[in-house]
Each structure stands twice: as structure tokens, then as C-alpha cells.
Amino acid sequence: MxxxxxxxxxxxxxxxxxxxxxxxxxxxxxxxxxxxxxxxxxxxxxxxxxxxxxxxxxxxxxxxxxxxxxxxxxxxxxxxxxxxxxxxxxxxxxxxxxxxxxxxxxxxxxxxxxxxxxxxxxxxxxxxxxxxxxxxxxxxxxxxxGPAARARLKMEQVNVVKQIQEMNLGDDKTVTEGTEFLDD
Structure with missing residues (x-):
């Protein structure tokens, strides 16, 4: 060979x-x-x-x-x-x-x-x-x-703001700036 x-x-x-x-x-x-x-x-x-x-x-x-x-x-x-x-x-x-x-x-x-x-x-x-x-x-x-992650983050921020507003125990109806949309 x-x-x-x-x-x-x-x-x-x-x-x-x-x-x-x-x-x-x-x-x-x-x-x-x-x-x-x-x-x-x-x-x-x-x-x-x-x-x-x-x-x-x-x-x-x-x-x-x-x-x-x-x-x-x-x-x-x-x-x-x-x-x-x-x-x-x-x-x-x-x-x-x-x-x-x-x-x-x-x-x-x-x-x-x-x-x-x-x-x-x-x-x-x-x-x-x-x-x-x-x-x-x-x-x-x-x-x-990413879009889904940003949406999740914004929802978490909205939930935190709602919890803060719900914890206001006084008759004081002050609105946290930028959260007026939550009242709808």
C-alpha cells in the first residue's frame, strides 16, 4: 500500500x-x-x-x-x-x-x-x-x-403605592403626587 x-x-x-x-x-x-x-x-x-x-x-x-x-x-x-x-x-x-x-x-x-x-x-x-x-x-x-419585565416592575410599584395609601389611617385625604390615576 x-x-x-x-x-x-x-x-x-x-x-x-x-x-x-x-x-x-x-x-x-x-x-x-x-x-x-x-x-x-x-x-x-x-x-x-x-x-x-x-x-x-x-x-x-x-x-x-x-x-x-x-x-x-x-x-x-x-x-x-x-x-x-x-x-x-x-x-x-x-x-x-x-x-x-x-x-x-x-x-x-x-x-x-x-x-x-x-x-x-x-x-x-x-x-x-x-x-x-x-x-x-x-x-x-x-x-x-424587556417589555414584560418592565410591566412587572411597574405593577409592583403600583401595588406598593396602593399599600401606602391604604395604610393612611387618618382622615387626611392627601394624595401622593403621581398616584392620582389609582383613584379611577
Missing amino acids: SAKTEEGKAKQKAALMEHRMDAPNLKHGVPAFMQSGLHPCDKCFMKSKKCPKYKSGSDCTYLADYQRDIEVFIMDLDYIEDQDRPMAQMLAKEMATVALCEMYFSVEGMVIHDRRKKTLGAQALVTTYNEAKKQAKQSMAALGI
């Missing part, structure tokens, strides 16, 4: 490389990012050759800026307290995970086409992507972000 000789191995490798895609099996680094929170420029499959901020051995500035922007946005909400910062950071990391998956999908796609077996299948990363989106949605709801 010619595959056992060095020349045969070289021929097989050349034949395989001929049908190989431009950048097969790119590493996305999502599990490492989820564990450490860092995404090194060296492992970036998207921008390492084109990125103006590329710096060997450093963290991806785009991903870090994205996380910081989300955290700042959340912390700027009126009802978010300083003790909510860990939750805001968790949501920012979940959103960055989703963004990292989407960056990978933009290059590799969400479907794997196996030409040999003539089959289509989903990228293994799709499960991680869906889970990160689900966790981000739950974190958003916990922080009061």
Missing part, C-alpha cells in the same frame, strides 16, 4: 488538501471565553489578519469594550443599584458569548455540510449559542430589562 510510505502519505495529504475549504475547523474559543472571560487576539478567527487593534497576547478589545458598554448601560438604569453590578456583569458576559458565537457563525455558518457523507448538521456551537441566549434573556428579566 502506498499510504505507508512517505511518498504515499504526501500524496494522500495533497489530495485531501485539494478538497479542503479555505479555513476549515476554525477555533472559536467560546468555551475558553466562558470559563475565563478572556478572548486572546491570537485565537481570534475573525480579525487577527485584518484587525487594526490586533496585538499578540492581548485580550480582544472589541469584546471587552462590548462587555463594558453593556455593563455601563445597565448600571445607568434608574432602578439598578450598586449591589446589582455582579448581575450586570454576568449579563454582559452572556451577551458577549452570544456575540462571539454570532461572529463565528458569520464566517463558518450554523450548518455543517459533510460532502463525503452528503449530510447536513448543525454546528456543535449552536447549543452553546442557544443556551447563552436563554441565560441572557433570564438575566435581562431579572434586571427588569
